[in-house]
Amino acid sequence: MHCSWHTKSMKVLNDVDNFTSWQRVLIQAVDKIYLLLGVCALPALLASLSRIPITGFQVSMVVHIILIAALIYIAIRRKHFNIQIKLYFLTLLSAGVTLVGLYNWGLLGNGFLWSMMLIVFITLCFGLKQGVIWAIILTIYATTIGALYVSGTITTQVAPETYVTSYSGWATALFGSLLPLIVVSVLIGTLYETAKNMIYKLEEQRIKITTLAERDSLTGLYNARMFHEFIAQSLERSKRHNSWVYVFNMDLNGFKTINDQYGHQAGDLILKHAADQMLKVTRAEDTLCRVGGDEFLMLSDYPEKPDSAKVKKLINRLKSACSTAITYDNVELSVTVSVGYAAYNANQTPKLKNDDDILKLADRAMYKDKKEFSAQRKAERNV
Known part of the structure; x- marks a missing residue:
């Protein structure tokens, strides 16, 4: 079947329009995440630092301070950064919290939940294949950390029973655990609605094209x-x-x-x-x-x-x-x-x-x- 230049051009324009619409919604979804993280960043930092009296100053806290400062800066000036940079930083943020959190806190920390968000952002940035690869890498990393904790090679800086009964522990769990779940839910929900609307739009276009190809435009009868x-x-x-x-x-x-x-x-x-x-x-x-x-x-x-x-x-x-x-x-x-x-x-x-x-x-x-x-x-x- 031969396709005219005009038909090919219209298809390209439709594809570009669909891509632009998808990118626009992705930008909106990521900006929502930055606003949410930016609002919660300071309370999350305070919750993390509140553990100092019972754990001492940890390396993870330095990472938290650096990442949160960068997060707040990008959130405030989010319109000046393109979508790639914003996604890369969210990936870096998730990776930092995941890797350091699992190492320093094991099951007491929020590393496992942040690893879920890390895989989502890697998939958005680099595709499904990279998402699967990093899911395997994180599984190996978490398994290794778990083995080190079980063997006693590394230990938490505070007794688990003390940590789970402290206000700082619960505050950290509140901001550190619920936050990635909310972020992932917002992102997936926004992209799902967009994907659904785009599918409906494409189906409407398919029906219109089929009708134009099969029907007489004046009478509606078959051609x-x-x-x-x-x-x-x-x-x-x-x-x-x-x-x-x-x-x-x-x-x-x-x-x-x-x-x-x-x-x-x-x-x-x-x-x-x-x-x-x-x-x-x-x-x-x-x-x-x-x-x-x-x-x-x-x-x-x-x-x-x-x-x-x-x-x-x-x-x-x-x-x-x-x-x-x-x-x-x-x-x-x-x-x-x-x-x-x-x-x-x-x-x-x-x-x-x-x-x-x-x-x-x-x-x-x-x-x-x-x-x-x-x-x-x-x-x-x-x-």
Whole structure:
């Protein structure tokens, strides 16, 4: 299938628009995280420093001070930093708290929860593959630290029972444990909503593109390309099930006169009216198509051959429906329709080899009907 330059250009523009929308929402989500972390940074630092009386001054506290100072600075001036720098710093922040926290505090600290946030930011910065790799690395690191604690090689600076009953321990847990959970929830929630909205938008675009490709923009009926696809399917069904395929060719009489005399708006109104009227008198399983100008085709499948009276009745319904008048600019306008048809059965119509043969037969029948209609009108005028 060939794609025009215009179609390719529109696809590129849509992709760029979708990428820009996604990046814009990611920036908003990261800025929310910076605001949240910035507001909580000082209380978190105070909670960390409040452990000094029971633990002494720890290396992790130096890391906290440096990272929190940088965090507050970036949060205040977040509009001056691009998204990559902000994500890199959040990754660095999470890595620092994770690595130092696990080493200094083991299960008493918040390292495990911050490691979850670290993996999320690594994935956002460097992709899913790097996220998985770092998840494995952190698992190995945490396992190693755990083994060192279990063996007694390293120990916490305070007895666990003392730490878990201290205000500073609970304050640190409050800001250090709940905060990463809230941050990850905000980030994932924001990106999820954006992804969902983008999927809806893409689905709407897909439906619109499909409609433009399959439907006549004026009447909403299927176009000529779809008719040929449908008739090919019907012919295959006929071969398998010995069913009958009827093709009706319909051409409006008097349309050109109205279009020339009253303009294209009146002509378009006539075409839409004719299409609506045809839909009203046909079955839901019948396929109506506008194949160009004032020409319509209808495809009808029947498990058994309908009698000629039934076919004639359908043709009369189509003619009667299309001849109803409409009002345009205070003038009543109406057309009539000439109808011809061809019937196909894989076993009983050997002269009809393919869809072209069927369409030619229906076309000849339609012109015969049009000729008879013109002769009748001429005779009526001569009376």
